[in-house]
Amino acid sequence: MPDTAANSWEARAEAATFYGFTDLPSIHARGTVVLTHGEGPYIVDTHGRRYLDANSGLWNMVAGFDHAGLAAAAKAQYDRFPGYHAFFGRMSDQTVMLSEKLVEVSPFDRGRVFYTNSGSEANDTLAKMLWFLAGAEGAPERRKILTRVNSYHGVTAVSASMTGKPYNALFGLPLPGFVHLTCPHYWREGRPGETEGEFTARLAAELEEVIAREGAETIAGFFAEPVMGAGGVIPPSAGYFQAIQPILKRHGIPLVADEVICGFGRTGEVWGCETYGFVPDAIISSKALTAGYFPMGAVILGSDLADRLHAAAEAVEEFPHGFTASGHPVGCAIALKAIDVILNEGLLDNVRAMTPRFEAGMQRLAEHPHIGEWRGKGLMGALEAVADKATKTPFPSDLSVSERIANTCTDHGLICRPLGQSIVLCPPFILTEAQMDEMFDKLEAALTRVFAEIGAG
Numbered sequence: 001m002p003d004t005a006a007n008s009w010e011a012r013a014e015a016a017t018f019y020g021f022t023d024l025p026s027i028h029a030r031g032t033v034v035l036t037h038g039e040g041p042y043i044v045d046t047h048g049r050r051y052l053d054a055n056s057g058l059w060n061m062v063a064g065f066d067h068a069g070l071a072a073a074a075k076a077q078y079d080r081f082p083g084y085h086a087f088f089g090r091m092s093d094q095t096v097m098l099s100e101k102l103v104e105v106s107p108f109d110r111g112r113v114f115y116t117n118s119g120s121e122a123n124d125t126l127a128k129m130l131w132f133l134a135g136a137e138g139a140p141e142r143r144k145i146l147t148r149v150n151s152y153h154g155v156t157a158v159s160a161s162m163t164g165k166p167y168n169a170l171f172g173l174p175l176p177g178f179v180h181l182t183c184p185h186y187w188r189e190g191r192p193g194e195t196e197g198e199f200t201a202r203l204a205a206e207l208e209e210v211i212a213r214e215g216a217e218t219i220a221g222f223f224a225e226p227v228m229g230a231g232g233v234i235p236p237s238a239g240y241f242q243a244i245q246p247i248l249k250r251h252g253i254p255l256v257a258d259e260v261i262c263g264f265g266r267t268g269e270v271w272g273c274e275t276y277g278f279v280p281d282a283i284i285s286s287k288a289l290t291a292g293y294f295p296m297g298a299v300i301l302g303s304d305l306a307d308r309l310h311a312a313a314e315a316v317e318e319f320p321h322g323f324t325a326s327g328h329p330v331g332c333a334i335a336l337k338a339i340d341v342i343l344n345e346g347l348l349d350n351v352r353a354m355t356p357r358f359e360a361g362m363q364r365l366a367e368h369p370h371i372g373e374w375r376g377k378g379l380m381g382a383l384e385a386v387a388d389k390a391t392k393t394p395f396p397s398d399l400s401v402s403e404r405i406a407n408t409c410t411d412h413g414l415i416c417r418p419l420g421q422s423i424v425l426c427p428p429f430i431l432t433e434a435q436m437d438e439m440f441d442k443l444e445a446a447l448t449r450v451f452a453e454i455g456a457g
Helices: 009-016 024-030 067-078 092-103 119-136 157-162 166-171 196-214 242-251 303-316 328-346 345-364 401-411 433-453
Strands: 034-039 040-044 050-053 109-115 144-148 180-183 219-224 254-259 282-285 295-301 371-377 380-385 417-420 423-424
Touching: 009 050, 024 242, 024 401, 034 328, 050 433, 067 328, 092 109, 092 295, 109 119, 109 303, 119 157, 119 219, 119 254, 119 282, 119 295, 119 380, 144 196, 144 380, 180 196, 196 242, 219 242, 242 254, 295 303, 303 345, 328 345, 345 380, 345 433, 380 401, 401 423, 401 433, 423 433
Parallel strands: 144 180, 144 219, 219 254, 254 282
Antiparallel strands: 034 040, 040 050, 109 295, 282 295, 371 380, 380 423, 417 423
């Protein structure tokens, strides 16, 4: 039960905070977990309770919560030049260096970078870029955006319209012109008797049909996460991107890799698109870009889009879009350090080294009769709870099974995330073998307890 004293942290949070993406019945029953600091992959609350954060904050705190080098980079830049914009032909030296570094580590031979404050804003920005380009190139009707059901691309009006989640209907979204194709989740979406290859071919045929129906001349771009993150860690079916990219190229439709979650190591490569063997036309980056130490997003344009957008902007003398904190010098200094930490201080190496242990732990828990499947890539995975494993039948929604499991994990000192009927794990890249074993032991104890409570042990 939460501490309900008038001056408690829980009561103060409840009185003054309007919650987003939070299960309110859980808050009323349990109270808010108010945190004071972090220690490596652990976070500590106002009562001194310590939790292993297997969600890396929100996918982003990949270097843990007290990385001295990242904090030092921030402090040094605050002392040197604490803030500026990137308008009117002025920007910090850190911004220039980060742009060079992002192009260097991207799969593009050359390109350009535009900065935002989040992944949502970066997806929103690239949609505007595609619309701006269409108008400049004499095709103003080219405005439709293709994404997939269960995808997640953000929370602005535009990026939420891209997001293929049913809760956006509460806001009267999506806006017109946003088209959602089938989620590439073979386990859930495959038809009886359909092989994975046949499933992939069916989704490619669907894309052809949608383009024919909507008209290629009306479609501005196709946005796709290499692995769907907030959809429940859904890797694409085998050969998916190799099947859809030629179709998009044939119709002149840019393919955008939303790498907000996958980018900078989560899948075991620098980019998720490298993991799945394709080169997109643009990349959306955020989260691990600064290891969570500063709010930042980036649109990384490949050479073709960069050249065409530059020409379109020159024709009207500017690209009339931006944010006050775009290319913030402190954020850029932190991002430069974060990229160095991930690529050169062993974090990406640790993701690769720990992945087999992670997969083995997920596989062990997936043997439970009420776990339908485990899925994932690198250090991101999900366990999907089912009432019946053979038929893949989910539990009744009113049981709130994944929320119960996540809350029970919290009681055991573990932070994980409920998504639909799945439990998601995306631990920091610094996790040790002992910490990974702790994560799986605590999750297993929570699964056993919850399934017993609901009579499904």
